Amino acid sequence: MFYNMKRFPDDFMFELTKDEWKELVTNCDHIPETMKYSYIPPFAFTEHGVTMLSSVLRSDVAIDTSILIVRAFVAMRQLILDPPINEVKELQRDVRELKQYIEEVFTDYNDINEDTRMQLELINETLAELQVKNKELNKPRQHIGFIKPEQ
Numbered sequence: 001m002f003y004n005m006k007r008f009p010d011d012f013m014f015e016l017t018k019d020e021w022k023e024l025v026t027n028c029d030h031i032p033e034t035m036k037y038s039y040i041p042p043f044a045f046t047e048h049g050v051t052m053l054s055s056v057l058r059s060d061v062a063i064d065t066s067i068l069i070v071r072a073f074v075a076m077r078q079l080i081l082d083p084p085i086n087e088v089k090e091l092q093r094d095v096r097e098l099k100q101y102i103e104e105v106f107t108d109y110n111d112i113n114e115d116t117r118m119q120l121e122l123i124n125e126t127l128a129e130l131q132v133k134n135k136e137l138n139k140p141r142q143h144i145g146f147i148k149p150e151q
Helices: 018-027 047-056 060-081 087-137
Strands: 013-015 043-045
Touching: 043 047, 047 060
Parallel strands: none
Antiparallel strands: 013 043
């Protein structure tokens, strides 16, 4: 086993299950062929475990690898804290805003139509009143003066 086990409690390191290892091997092309057929699943380190590992390992390759892994954990944390914009959600938001805008425009349009309808009704009423007055003014008038008898 590992002679520095005291440095790696359960929240620093854990052993993968056989199913996890099989899935990892199937989906990853970076694992060396000799490891792919191992019957004993390897240990995996958490972010804290990688930090502890860098203090245990002393070769230049191990140190460089530990640095890269720590940077990967930092990048993963940054992605979790500030995820990239989801394009589908952004499109949904844009569609909602556009729909709201269209509803506002149609509401304004309907208000204008209502105002226009009322104005047209007033114009029609005024025209009807003018026509009534016009008929009264254009009635045949009684002639003033001598009327010739009809024969």
